[in-house]
Amino acid sequence: MTVAPAEKAGITDLPKLGLGLGLRNTHFDHILNHWPDVDWFEAISENFMDSGGRPRQVIREVAERYPVVLHGVSLSIGSSDPLDMDYLQRLKLLAQEVQPQWISDHLCWTGVMGLNSHDLLPVPLTEATLDHIAARVHRVQEILGRPLILENPSTYLDFHANTLSEPEFLRALCERTDCGLLLDVNNVFVSCFNTENDPSDYFDSFPWSRVVQMHLAGHTDCGTHLIDTHDQPVRPEVWALFALAWQRSNGASTLLEWDGNIPSFEECHRELLKAKAYMKGGLAQLTGRYAPMPGALAVSNPVNFLVPDVMAGSAELEDR
C-alpha cells in the first residue's frame, strides 16, 4: 500500500482561502487606498513576472497583506514545443518574491513552433497526450518545487481523436503527477454546452479530492454556443453548479474572474459575495437562458485586461 499521492505532494495541506478576486490593473488604486476586506487575490503571473514598474510594486504590497495565488496563462503545458525554461525561471523568481499559496495554469497549449496565440487551446484527450503532459507536469513541479495546479479550460470543439473525457484525463493526470486542480465552474458549464455533454456527468466523474481552487465567471450566450467572456455577472445556471461544487470540493478556495468591461472593485466584490448564499446550500432557480448575442462580437479568453491603460497613467507633455 503506497501513501496517497495527494498527501505526498501536499495539495491537501493547501489552505482554504475563502472568497477571492482577481488582482486587476484597473483596481490597483482602489486596493491600495482602501485595503478592502476581501479574503485573497489571484494575480495573473505574466502581468507581474517581467514588471519593473508599478505592477511589481503593487503585488509586493498586496502580498504583504493578503494571501496571493499566481495564475498563469502561458505555461503551455500541453504544447508539443519544449517547455520554456526562461519563462519558468521568471515564474519561479516571482514566486520567491510573492510567496504565493500556489501556482496554477491551464490544461491547454498556447502555441507551437515558437509562436504564442495568446489563447488557451484544447489538447486532444488521449493516452499519448496524457503521457506527454504528465512528464511535463513532473518537470514543472521539480523546477518550481511545489505542486502545479491545473485548470479545466473553456472549450469550443471536440477532436475526433479524443478517447478520454476531460474529467478522466484530469483524474489520471493527478494520479500520475500529484498535481492539484483548479475547477472553473463556468468553464464546465460552457464546455459541456458546446460539446453537448451534461455538467452533472462531468461533476460525477470529476476527481474532487484534487480540487484546490475554483473559478467563477460570466459567459456570453451566442445561441449555438457559449463563450467564456468573463465580462458580466455569473449566470444563474453557473451559480447552481457552484452550489454543488462547493459541497463536493469541501469548500475549496473560490475566485471570481471579471476581465472584460471590468466594473468597480466594489461591484466585483458584491458579485463575489453572492457566492455566500450558494455556499449555504441555497439552490438557484435554473432559469431560462438570456437573450443570445451574435457570436462574432464575443471573444473567448479575453486578455486585453492584461494590457495596462498606459495613456491614462502618463503625465502631460512637459516644458522643461
Next chain:
Amino acid sequence: MSAPIELSDLQQWMQSALIEPKATSRQEIETRVRSTSRLSAVAALGIYQNSYHLRIAACMRDQFPALCYALGEGLFNDFVAEYISQAPPESYTLYDLGRRFAGFLQANRPDLDAPESEPWVDFIIDLARFERQIFSTFDCAGAEDLHLAQLTTPDPDLCVQPSLSVAAYGFPVGDYYHAVRQEKSPQPPEREPVYLAVLRKDYVTHTVPVSFAHFIFLQEMCRGGTVGSALSAVSQQLSQDLARVKLAWSEVSEIRDNWIEAGFFLDRSRA
C-alpha cells in the same frame, strides 16, 4: 521528452488554421474536429479563429491608442491583421505584441513606389514608434528603488536612470498623443523635427521635449556615457568647439537642474 507525433501534427495544423484561416479546407477540419447538433466542425474551429484575431486586435488597440485614433479603428485593425499574419506573436507576454509594429509599418508602407515619402505615412510610423516608447517605459526597470541624483551631485557621478530613453521624430508626436489623451480630436500634424525624452518617475511616465543638442547629449548618456563623453558627442555632432560646449553646460545650469529634478539621472556614487 519529445512530443507524440500525432500531437505535434494536430497542433501545427490547428495553429496554422488560426493564423491563416483561408488556407484550411473544410475537409481537413471535418477529419479533425467533431460536429455537434448545433455547431458544425467548421463553425467550432471558427470560434477560435475569430477570437484569435479579435483578442490580439484588442490588445494592440490598448497599446497604440493614439495610432488607433489617427487611423480609425477599422484601418488600424486591418493593419494589425496584416501585421499578425506576417509576424505572429512569439512571446509569452502580451507586452511584446507591439514590439515589431513600427518596423512592420515601415517595411510595408503604402508609398514605397512613390518618388517621395508621403507625410501621413511618415507620421503614422513615428506615432507607432512613440507609442512603443511610452508603453515600454510604463513597466521597464526604473529608478523607484534607486538613488536619484541631487542638484549637488557632481557631474562625474551622473548617469541616466534605467527608464530614460530619447528618440528623434519628424512630427510632434508627443503633442498629438497628449491631445488624443485629452480627447481634443487632433488633426494629423505638419512635419517638424522633435526630440523627446521619456522616463518614469514615481511610477508616472513623463514626456519631455528637448532640443537637438540635448538629444545628442542624452542619447550618449543613455548609451552608458558620462557627462564628459556626452559633451564631446555634442561638440562633434554640432561641429562646435568642445571648450565652448563645456562652458555652455557649466554656465547654463538651468537645464542640468531641470533634468535632475525631473529624475533623469542617478547618483553613480550611491549605486
